[in-house]
Amino acid sequence: xxxxxxxxxxxxxxxxxxxxxxxxxxxxxxxxxxxxxxxxxxxxxxxxxxxxxxxxxxxxxxxxxxxxxxxxxxxxxxxxxxxxxxxxxxxxxxxxxxxxxxxxxxxxxxxx
Amino acid sequence: xxxxxxxxxxxxxxxxxxxxxxxxxxxxxxxxxxxxxxxxxxxxxxxxxxxxxxxxxxxxxxxxxxxxxxxxxxxxxxxxxxxxxxxxxxxxxxxxxxxxxxxxxxxxxx
Numbered sequence: 001x002x003x004x005x006x007x008x009x010x011x012x013x014x015x016x017x018x019x020x021x022x023x024x025x026x027x028x029x030x031x032x033x034x035x036x037x038x039x040x041x042x043x044x045x046x047x048x049x050x051x052x053x054x055x056x057x058x059x060x061x062x063x064x065x066x067x068x069x070x071x072x073x074x075x076x077x078x079x080x081x082x083x084x085x086x087x088x089x090x091x092x093x094x095x096x097x098x099x100x101x102x103x104x105x106x107x108x109x110x111x112x
Numbered sequence: 113x114x115x116x117x118x119x120x121x122x123x124x125x126x127x128x129x130x131x132x133x134x135x136x137x138x139x140x141x142x143x144x145x146x147x148x149x150x151x152x153x154x155x156x157x158x159x160x161x162x163x164x165x166x167x168x169x170x171x172x173x174x175x176x177x178x179x180x181x182x183x184x185x186x187x188x189x190x191x192x193x194x195x196x197x198x199x200x201x202x203x204x205x206x207x208x209x210x211x212x213x214x215x216x217x218x219x220x221x222x
Contacts, residue, residue, distance in 0.1 A: 031208060042212050042214035043200065045210070048207070048208065048209045056207060097208065101155075105153075105154050106154055
């Protein structure tokens, strides 16, 4: 596609369940980022992938959060044993290395 | 670690008035980027500033990068209702990750 694609666009889950969020970056973009945005707040960095290098996981808030990027393309962010404070919009972005970031529409997660 | 702070948090103006948002970093930045997020939308890249003292214009928007490369501003002349949204500045953290400010939400009433 022409832009960064994220799915699902909305996810409602119960506390304690696991969720997977998917990001399909722009073709050819080597860098992929996950950010989290809580209601009315700024963007909180979660994790960064660059090519075949080890990901920068320094922003992951707890060991319940993990992410992988297969074949240098699609990425999945997994949240295990979800908590209510995990409710937020999860934004994925991709970019050519060191250049501007292109964001997807985001996945809105609501944990009941 | 490096922090990026923006003021004001909110700004409400009448259409036609000017608007300015300020961004300050705790450390010197190699560059700074600005993004706009419309209500219900996702952040969209506006511009990147790299040079000390750099000034760039995009129609009614003027972006400045401070001489010390620790601060930046975005000024909108004669706001329009289409300018509504949240404006974020972002500076590089470690490697190629970006550290975003909390943003300035602009509301423009006709």
